[in-house]
Amino acid sequence: MSDGRVLRWTARRLPGIDGRLRADLVASVDQLAGRGGRLDRALETASLVGFALRSASRRGAGDDRRELVRQGVRTGALVLAVLGALGAWSAVATAATAPAVVLAVLATLAAAAIAGGLGTTAVALAALSAVASVVTGTGIALPLVVLGAVALGHRFDARTCPVGAGLAVAGIAAGATVAALAPQAAPAGLAVAGVAVPLVLLAVG
Amino acid sequence: MTAPLREPTYFVLTALAAGPAHGYRILQAIDELSGGRVRMRAGTLYAALDRLERDGHIVLVGTDSDGGPPRRSFALTDSGRELLQAEVERLRANAEVGQAMLREGLAT
Numbered sequence: 001m002s003d004g005r006v007l008r009w010t011a012r013r014l015p016g017i018d019g020r021l022r023a024d025l026v027a028s029v030d031q032l033a034g035r036g037g038r039l040d041r042a043l044e045t046a047s048l049v050g051f052a053l054r055s056a057s058r059r060g061a062g063d064d065r066r067e068l069v070r071q072g073v074r075t076g077a078l079v080l081a082v083l084g085a086l087g088a089w090s091a092v093a094t095a096a097t098a099p100a101v102v103l104a105v106l107a108t109l110a111a112a113a114i115a116g117g118l119g120t121t122a123v124a125l126a127a128l129s130a131v132a133s134v135v136t137g138t139g140i141a142l143p144l145v146v147l148g149a150v151a152l153g154h155r156f157d158a159r160t161c162p163v164g165a166g167l168a169v170a171g172i173a174a175g176a177t178v179a180a181l182a183p184q185a186a187p188a189g190l191a192v193a194g195v196a197v198p199l200v201l202l203a204v205g
Numbered sequence: 206m207t208a209p210l211r212e213p214t215y216f217v218l219t220a221l222a223a224g225p226a227h228g229y230r231i232l233q234a235i236d237e238l239s240g241g242r243v244r245m246r247a248g249t250l251y252a253a254l255d256r257l258e259r260d261g262h263i264v265l266v267g268t269d270s271d272g273g274p275p276r277r278s279f280a281l282t283d284s285g286r287e288l289l290q291a292e293v294e295r296l297r298a299n300a301e302v303g304q305a306m307l308r309e310g311l312a313t
Contacts, residue, residue: 018255020277021251023277024227024276025228025247027227027229027276028227028247029247031229032229032247043246044246046246047246047248048248051252052248055252
């Protein structure tokens with residue numbers, strides 16, 4: 001898919017963009033899609049995703065910088081929770097013990113709760129993940145950071161920001177695939193969360 | 206006294222100083238005005254346009270077909286023109302100070 005279809009589709013369908021700007025944005029992107037190479041189009045697509053995320057965040061936070069930061073903290077919690085879930089599933093792929101499976105399920109539910117904007121549920125699940133990490137001996141630092149970030153951050157709502165939720169789901173799916181294909185490579189499962197989305201954008205932009 | 210503008214914001218305002226333009230034309234103008242040094246992505250441009258419009262520095266104006274389907278253009282408001290003017294004066298003052306110090310250095 002190298003003719004800019006993804007870039008055009010992103011401009012037309014990406015949620016979170018002000019309707020008054022959409023028509024001109026779509027027209028500009030149609031012109032941009034015809035020039036440059038695949039990398040260029042991927043970068044344009046990534047910039048649109050960033051614009052949609054900022055717009056969605058600003059809709060909830062207005063122009064209050066402190067609120068934007070607190071939403072950013074919650075977004076960071078989501079990224080870390082996804083990383084934690086990937087690491088947990090990689091551990092399950094390596095040795096499927098009951099505690100490891102429980103930890104992986106809890107970590108995944110915690111990530112889903114954060115993406116869904118369910119603050120209290122997310123805090124509870126992150127706390128349970130931290131306890132499960134102690135039981136499995138897999139390290140408590142990451143679950144504790146997630147717990148703190150969820151508690152301190154402000155609502156990052158998938159209903160108002162489906163782009164963020166979509167990125168989280170894509171990251172989890174990509175990481176789970178790597179974990180399933182290479183169960184011995186837990187670090188790869190973690191690393192893919194950080195690079196999966198940019199790679200997908202590069203591949204299809 | 207306003208904070209210095211970020212370079213992309215400065216070039217967006219500069220691109221609109223000559224008259225209203227739609228997004229793609231603004232991107233082309235920025236490329237030309239900066240001698241290819243500043244290359245804005247669509248997401249960056251529309252984020253800047255969104256912010257400038259909310260702050261009252263630009264407005265969406267009538268349609269501009271440009272040979273294609275009709276589309277909205279953006280135009281500077283008086284506030285936007287004042288903001289750009291203030292930034293131009295700040296840059297000019299900085300450049301003059303730098304130039305004077307360079308001359309002083311050569312003279313000694």
